[in-house]
Amino acid sequence: MTVSECAAFLRGRDCFLILTHQRPDGDTVGSAGALCHCLRRLGKTAWLYPNPEITETYAEFAAPYLAPADYVPETVLAVDVAAENMFPRGFSGKAELSVDHHPSNSGFAGENTLCLPEKASCGEIVLQLIAELAGAPCREEADLLYVAVSTDTGCFLYGNTEADTHLAAAELIDAGADVKRLNKLLFRTVSMARLKLEGMIYTGLTQYREGQINVAKITLDMMARAGATEDDCDDLANLAGKVRGNRVAITVREQENGTCRASVRTDGSVDASAVCARFGGGGHKMAAGCTVETDVETLARALVEAVSAAWPT
Amino acid sequence: MTVSECAAFLRGRDCFLILTHQRPDGDTVGSAGALCHCLRRLGKTAWLYPNPEITETYAEFAAPYLAPADYVPETVLAVDVAAENMFPRGFSGKAELSVDHHPSNSGFAGENTLCLPEKASCGEIVLQLIAELAGAPCREEADLLYVAVSTDTGCFLYGNTEADTHLAAAELIDAGADVKRLNKLLFRTVSMARLKLEGMIYTGLTQYREGQINVAKITLDMMARAGATEDDCDDLANLAGKVRGNRVAITVREQENGTCRASVRTDGSVDASAVCARFGGGGHKMAAGCTVETDVETLARALVEAVSAAWPT
Numbered sequence: 310m311t312v313s314e315c316a317a318f319l320r321g322r323d324c325f326l327i328l329t330h331q332r333p334d335g336d337t338v339g340s341a342g343a344l345c346h347c348l349r350r351l352g353k354t355a356w357l358y359p360n361p362e363i364t365e366t367y368a369e370f371a372a373p374y375l376a377p378a379d380y381v382p383e384t385v386l387a388v389d390v391a392a393e394n395m396f397p398r399g400f401s402g403k404a405e406l407s408v409d410h411h412p413s414n415s416g417f418a419g420e421n422t423l424c425l426p427e428k429a430s431c432g433e434i435v436l437q438l439i440a441e442l443a444g445a446p447c448r449e450e451a452d453l454l455y456v457a458v459s460t461d462t463g464c465f466l467y468g469n470t471e472a473d474t475h476l477a478a479a480e481l482i483d484a485g486a487d488v489k490r491l492n493k494l495l496f497r498t499v500s501m502a503r504l505k506l507e508g509m510i511y512t513g514l515t516q517y518r519e520g521q522i523n524v525a526k527i528t529l530d531m532m533a534r535a536g537a538t539e540d541d542c543d544d545l546a547n548l549a550g551k552v553r554g555n556r557v558a559i560t561v562r563e564q565e566n567g568t569c570r571a572s573v574r575t576d577g578s579v580d581a582s583a584v585c586a587r588f589g590g591g592g593h594k595m596a597a598g599c600t601v602e603t604d605v606e607t608l609a610r611a612l613v614e615a616v617s618a619a620w621p622t
Numbered sequence: 623m624t625v626s627e628c629a630a631f632l633r634g635r636d637c638f639l640i641l642t643h644q645r646p647d648g649d650t651v652g653s654a655g656a657l658c659h660c661l662r663r664l665g666k667t668a669w670l671y672p673n674p675e676i677t678e679t680y681a682e683f684a685a686p687y688l689a690p691a692d693y694v695p696e697t698v699l700a701v702d703v704a705a706e707n708m709f710p711r712g713f714s715g716k717a718e719l720s721v722d723h724h725p726s727n728s729g730f731a732g733e734n735t736l737c738l739p740e741k742a743s744c745g746e747i748v749l750q751l752i753a754e755l756a757g758a759p760c761r762e763e764a765d766l767l768y769v770a771v772s773t774d775t776g777c778f779l780y781g782n783t784e785a786d787t788h789l790a791a792a793e794l795i796d797a798g799a800d801v802k803r804l805n806k807l808l809f810r811t812v813s814m815a816r817l818k819l820e821g822m823i824y825t826g827l828t829q830y831r832e833g834q835i836n837v838a839k840i841t842l843d844m845m846a847r848a849g850a851t852e853d854d855c856d857d858l859a860n861l862a863g864k865v866r867g868n869r870v871a872i873t874v875r876e877q878e879n880g881t882c883r884a885s886v887r888t889d890g891s892v893d894a895s896a897v898c899a900r901f902g903g904g905g906h907k908m909a910a911g912c913t914v915e916t917d918v919e920t921l922a923r924a925l926v927e928a929v930s931a932a933w934p935t
Contacts, residue, residue, distance in 0.1 A: 465778045465791070466809055468802045475792035478778070482785040489781045496779055498866050501833065508824025511817045520814065553811050 316441040326382035335460025337389035343453035389431035432457025448485035455486040505535035546572035629754040639695035648773025650702035656766035702744035745770025761798035768799040818848035838862040859885035
């Protein structure tokens with residue numbers, strides 16, 4: 310489906326319910342919210358499905374659009390949702406339309422699928438859709454789409470950032486997006502629990518092979534001392550890899566059920582997938598994982614040995 | 623001076639020596655390097671003054687352009703340098719031309735000053751200058767200018783980021799800037815010493831007034847245990863302010879000479895300048911500092927008391 314065809318589909322329908330994905334991020338919430346606002350500008354009735362997993366950070370962006378309990382939609386569409394098993398918890402039913410950027414989109418909406426996998430964020434697709442439906446985004450939509458674009462690229466830092474991503478950002482700023490406030494909220498604000506937990510992880514980092522292997526350990530005791538919950542644990546597997554000179558980052562985290570979960574990320578010199586396979590796990594060459602019934606120290610030591618054994622000569 | 627006039631000036635001269643500023647950052651090194659490369663493309667002789675303070679992060683970008691010891695220039699120009707007292711250490715002499723974006727530019731180059739203070743980075747001005755001199759930047763220049771633009775905006779995060787900044791980034795990516803490599807190097811890589819120091823700062827953060835005041839303390843002992851040098855200490859005064867709910871961030875750092883240096887940053891609710899004035903310091907309403915002969919704990923406690931006394935009712 311092209312952007313124009315998708316816009317025509319939306320013009321011909323009314324009473325929309327928009328789905329976001331499970332464990333919603335800024336892209337699904339921002340993209341869905343902006344599309345909802347634009348449909349309302351066109352005189353349509355539109356609401357978001359009240360995804361129960363929306364976190365504190367994104368709650369304010371979803372709030373004006375959450376459907377009342379007695380809302381009866383005519384048209385259900387999904388935004389930034391790759392497959393039906395990612396439909397939000399509590400929702401049962403089908404979606405007639407899918408607006409997405411995941412290469413893995415399952416095609417659950419059949420021919421009514423607008424999927425542009427070359428886009429870093431779904432927000433860039435919704436920006437095009439709004440241009441087709443209503444011209445320039447209004448200020449509210451610009452804010453919501455900036456949330457989408459910026460969070461899915463780590464504020465233009467991740468490898469998915471393209472020239473088009475920056476052009477979209479420029480367009481949103483011109484349309485009135487309050488980037489000062491949004492950047493501070495999204496990228497310069499963290500919970501005290503997260504900072505304390507990061508602090509403990511950093512002070513406990515251990516290095517092997519002259520700093521080419523870096524190991525981060527996270528125990529339940531550290532979580533408790535930091536007052537951290539699952540909300541504070543995004544991207545912990547990224548931390549050890551930040552050390553200058555790192556080639557293989559190992560992160561081992563103690564779980565409630567007596568197991569430890571490990572993540573191995575490499576620059577490709579060592580096959581992370583092969584290392585994790587020795588512990589019953591798997592993944593890709595540069596990022597893999599495993600879960601083992603043991604303690605953090607034991608698993609960390611075993612993984613360092615396995616990585617060392619696989620070290621290129 | 624307009625961009626065209628500056629380009630005409632450069633076309634009429636040869637044998638350039640380009641100055642970067644003291645404590646050089648990515649903007650001065652990247653902008654100067656890109657301009658140097660472009661002048662060479664035009665058949666000119668051009669070198670950078672070998673600024674002795676260039677750090678490890680930026681050394682690779684400056685390396686191809688550092689003037690040999692016996693170089694005798696005809697035309698000296700300064701890039702991203704606000705005043706003569708910011709000329710690089712070891713350089714004595716005048717500069718005939720200034721390309722800059724600091725609102726405080728002292729006018730040291732007289733009428734040969736191209737200063738656009740509305741630009742977030744000097745790199746955006748050099749990009750315009752290269753367009754005038756040679757059309758699109760080549761790949762090397764695109765890399766150098768991306769270093770300039772991205773570092774001066776904290777990767778498009780700081781409040782100085784405008785739509786134009788994103789347009790410049792899009793142009794540089796189209797011109798071949800290797801943003802994947804550069805973003806990893808500039809924003810996702812830190813020294814082990816810096817991580818250890820940040821870890822100790824985070825675990826030692828203290829809060830007052832239900833988390834509205836956050837205090838970070840840095841002692842010489844922490845620096846020694848982390849193995850940290852001055853190179854690892856950029857922007858330490860930003861860390862305490864990241865905590866959710868923060869309104870006043872206080873950072874106190876022990877100095878080698880028996881004094882402590884403090885930074886106070888506020889959301890405007892408390893006048894940081896007035897607080898620091900009580901300790902012989904000063905600054906602006908939202909960011910001020912002071913240096914006091916005492917220990918870290920004593921100064922931190924005194925500043926918390928002073929901030930509390932000035933708390934809005």
